[in-house]
Amino acid sequence: xxxxxxxxxxxxxxxxxxxxxxxxxxxxxxxxxxxxxxxxxxxxxxxxxxxxxxxxxxxxxxxxxxxxxxxxxxxxxxxxxxxxxxxxxxxxxxxxxxxxxxxxxxxxxxxxxxxxxxxxxxxxxxxxxxxxxxxxxxxxxxxxxxxxxxxxxxxxxxxxxxxxxxxxxxxxxxxxxxxxxxxxxxxxxxxxxxxxxxxxxxxxxxxxxxxxxxxxxxxxxxxxxxxxxxxxxxxxxxxxxxxxxxxxxxxxxxxxxxxxxx
Numbered sequence: 001x002x003x004x005x006x007x008x009x010x011x012x013x014x015x016x017x018x019x020x021x022x023x024x025x026x027x028x029x030x031x032x033x034x035x036x037x038x039x040x041x042x043x044x045x046x047x048x049x050x051x052x053x054x055x056x057x058x059x060x061x062x063x064x065x066x067x068x069x070x071x072x073x074x075x076x077x078x079x080x081x082x083x084x085x086x087x088x089x090x091x092x093x094x095x096x097x098x099x100x101x102x103x104x105x106x107x108x109x110x111x112x113x114x115x116x117x118x119x120x121x122x123x124x125x126x127x128x129x130x131x132x133x134x135x136x137x138x139x140x141x142x143x144x145x146x147x148x149x150x151x152x153x154x155x156x157x158x159x160x161x162x163x164x165x166x167x168x169x170x171x172x173x174x175x176x177x178x179x180x181x182x183x184x185x186x187x188x189x190x191x192x193x194x195x196x197x198x199x200x201x202x203x204x205x206x207x208x209x210x211x212x213x214x215x216x217x218x219x220x221x222x223x224x225x226x227x228x229x230x231x232x233x234x235x236x237x238x239x240x241x242x243x244x245x246x247x248x249x250x251x252x253x254x255x256x257x258x259x260x261x262x
Contacts, residue, residue: 002118003115003117004081005017005113007019011081017115025095029145031093032144032146033053034090034091035088036240037240043075043079043089044240046072050068050072053144054066060143061104066093066112071091075091078114078116079116082117084118086120087116087118087119090113093110093111093112094110095110096108096111122242126242127247127248128237128246129165129247129248129250130158130167130250131158131163131166131251132168132250133157133167134168134169135168137151137198141175150178154168155179165177166178167229167250174224176202177237180237181238182236182247183238184224184228184234184236185217190208194222202238208238226250229250230250230253233258235255
């Protein structure tokens with residue numbers, strides 16, 4: 001797959017880029033990232049994605065020299081250099097390059113990786129199937145780190161079951177999906193898990209709530225369980241790359257399908 005990559009001031013063909021083993025992202029996953037999409041030279045919700053990246057970095061103490069404006073300029077450089085019309089952009093900020101030592105108190109710099117690859121943006125509301133699974137992630141889900149093993153395992157579990165996504169359950173409540181946020185529509189109200197350290201502050205989730213309010217729906221950020229999921233008029237799955245999708249089945253049983261206009 002073609003595209004372009006930027007690493008610490010240099011541009012590469014995406015297939016030729018190399019990251020040194022000393023980058024702390026390699027051994028420790030000591031890095032944060034964000035993902036965005038765009039087309040025609042534009043990057044959708046770039047300001048919000050950059051703000052989330054910087055929030056993630058600051059939350060776990062990654063000290064860096066980049067302002068939001070610096071990062072935006074670099075994103076534009078990568079997009080322009082890629083010559084792609086429709087693209088997915090990945091940006092990763094790791095703590096430092098150093099010998100393999102757990103402590104980072106002597107860290108003096110950061111590494112910045114940006115890639116752009118061809119991506120077709122789907123605007124139709126896709127229908128998907130979900131499988132429920134225990135949420136075994138640690139309590140830093142509000143920080144978008146590269147430590148994604150629980151999500152990787154849950155996604156494989158969903159695929160083996162013939163499903164498109166896995167929905168996590170923690171202490172009897174739905175949190176989010178393996179790589180998406182989840183909300184439900186019950187009557188005239190959209191419910192979604194409140195922001196906390198067990199869900200990612202999804203940007204598409206936020207725009208779903210804003211759009212629902214502007215369309216006359218009520219919105220409540222409160223926890224709900226599997227029972228409410230099955231009673232919902234609609235089960236709505238949101239993410240940056242897939243936008244808004246409608247879940248039609250959970251664990252093989254039909255759900256939703258009663259109110260969401262295509």
